[in-house]
Amino acid sequence: MPVPFQLDENVFKEELEHLKSKNLLREPLTFEQSDGRTVTQNGKKYLLFCSNDYLGLSQDGRIVEAVREGLLRYGFGSGASRLVSGTATPHVMLEEKISLFMEKEAALLFGSGYAANVGAIPAFAGKGDVILADRLNHASLVDGCLLSRAEFKRYPHLDMRALEKFLVRYRAAKSRWIVTDGLFSMDGDLAPLREICGLAKKYSAYVYLDDAHAFGIYGANGRGTAEHFGVEEKMDVTMGTLGKAAGGFGAFISGSKTMIDYLLNKARSFVYSTAMPAANGLGALKAVEILNDFHRQRQLFWDTVKNFHAKLKSAGFGMSQKSYIIPLVMNGADRALEASCYFQENGVYIHAIRPPTVPEGYSRLRMTLSLNQRLEDQKKVIGLICRKKEIFYPRRDDGKK
Numbered sequence: 001m002p003v004p005f006q007l008d009e010n011v012f013k014e015e016l017e018h019l020k021s022k023n024l025l026r027e028p029l030t031f032e033q034s035d036g037r038t039v040t041q042n043g044k045k046y047l048l049f050c051s052n053d054y055l056g057l058s059q060d061g062r063i064v065e066a067v068r069e070g071l072l073r074y075g076f077g078s079g080a081s082r083l084v085s086g087t088a089t090p091h092v093m094l095e096e097k098i099s100l101f102m103e104k105e106a107a108l109l110f111g112s113g114y115a116a117n118v119g120a121i122p123a124f125a126g127k128g129d130v131i132l133a134d135r136l137n138h139a140s141l142v143d144g145c146l147l148s149r150a151e152f153k154r155y156p157h158l159d160m161r162a163l164e165k166f167l168v169r170y171r172a173a174k175s176r177w178i179v180t181d182g183l184f185s186m187d188g189d190l191a192p193l194r195e196i197c198g199l200a201k202k203y204s205a206y207v208y209l210d211d212a213h214a215f216g217i218y219g220a221n222g223r224g225t226a227e228h229f230g231v232e233e234k235m236d237v238t239m240g241t242l243g244k245a246a247g248g249f250g251a252f253i254s255g256s257k258t259m260i261d262y263l264l265n266k267a268r269s270f271v272y273s274t275a276m277p278a279a280n281g282l283g284a285l286k287a288v289e290i291l292n293d294f295h296r297q298r299q300l301f302w303d304t305v306k307n308f309h310a311k312l313k314s315a316g317f318g319m320s321q322k323s324y325i326i327p328l329v330m331n332g333a334d335r336a337l338e339a340s341c342y343f344q345e346n347g348v349y350i351h352a353i354r355p356p357t358v359p360e361g362y363s364r365l366r367m368t369l370s371l372n373q374r375l376e377d378q379k380k381v382i383g384l385i386c387r388k389k390e391i392f393y394p395r396r397d398d399g400k401k
């Protein structure tokens with residue numbers, strides 16, 4: 001009798017122990033309940049200060065109702081990929097709505113932002129092409145670039161001189177792609193899109209923008225960082241997620257009709273993956289409708305963000321960036337965990353972000369603001385920071401990345 005092959009569990013155990021000894025073990029906290037503003041664990045409520053539900057739409061009654069109606073009409077799942085039998089009217093309506101919202105010819109839905117990036121980038125770039133990417137790009141962009149088999153070069157965070165040097169060096173490549181986050185997910189700072197687009201034009205490069213955290217919020221109409229910087233015309237590909245400001249789940253890529261038709265045929269994470277449930281599509285459709293008419297609330301949110309930064313500054317925590325993603329950087333993973341525990345003991349949940357999500361020596365609390373929060377919640381958090389300032393030092397907000 002052949003001996004059945006067995007996984008060597010010791011390899012896993014050793015690695016897990018190693019991660020634990022370095023304070024890098026990941027363990028999700030499980031919440032029994034969430035209302036957007038708070039989460040409940042073991043009967044205890046915590047104010048939530050690390051979610052990406054920036055505009056509070058995850059709890060919006062109009063969206064919940066749209067999903068409920070969708071479930072009754074279309075059932076739970078879509079049953080197949082979009083190209084087999086998984087496309088229902090809500091998918092098409094949502095793609096149309098997104099393309100109108102983004103003022104682009106067309107849009108294509110993906111199951112998630114991760115799926116969009118790992119599917120689209122290899123569809124665009126391959127052997128003989130070069131991809132130039134910001135060093136702090138999101139992991140899904142990195143993975144998409146690696147999967148593409150294009151030459152993959154990373155420039156130091158926001159460093160336009162380094163980007164230009166690469167563009168000069170790779171002038172002869174079949175094609176050049178510049179790939180960047182719009183609003184960086186862990187640092188809350190913005191890519192210099194005007195400069196990037198200028199360089200792209202000068203060196204005939206394409207721009208792939210991951211606007212996961214900015215879609216719905218940045219720009220006068222919420223179209224994201226390209227609208228904010230006035231460079232929408234030059235944006236070749238824009239990826240936006242439906243799981244952050246839009247409050248739900250899924251993602252899209254928007255751009256020209258031909259490019260979208262190409263992706264529909266070539267992006268493997270689209271072709272070979274089950275379609276998002278139609279009910280989710282109806283929920284997202286409602287979310288985009290709401291975002292389309294969200295000017296007053298968007299302004300209110302920005303006022304809150306400004307106000308929070310002013311308070312942080314007077315507490316000695318002036319940030320060079322002024323977004324709703326606020327990193328309290330404190331070097332060691334142990335210190336980030338300690339700070340997270342301190343907040344938890346005081347009824348606030350802020351997850352500690354550690355390597356490899358951020359570079360070694362840059363562990364942090366990634367604090368986020370949301371319309372779900374009340375003024376008193378934000379005051380409480382500032383009070384907690386002030387009460388124990390020593391936890392948050394030494395910290396890095398010195399522009400060095």
Ligand code: PMP
Pocket residue numbers: 112113114115117138140181185210212213241242243250251
């Ligand atoms: N891009 C960025 C910049 C992100 O921060 C994230 C998620 N945190 C993604 C892509 C992936 O999106 P999703 O969560 O929809 O998979």
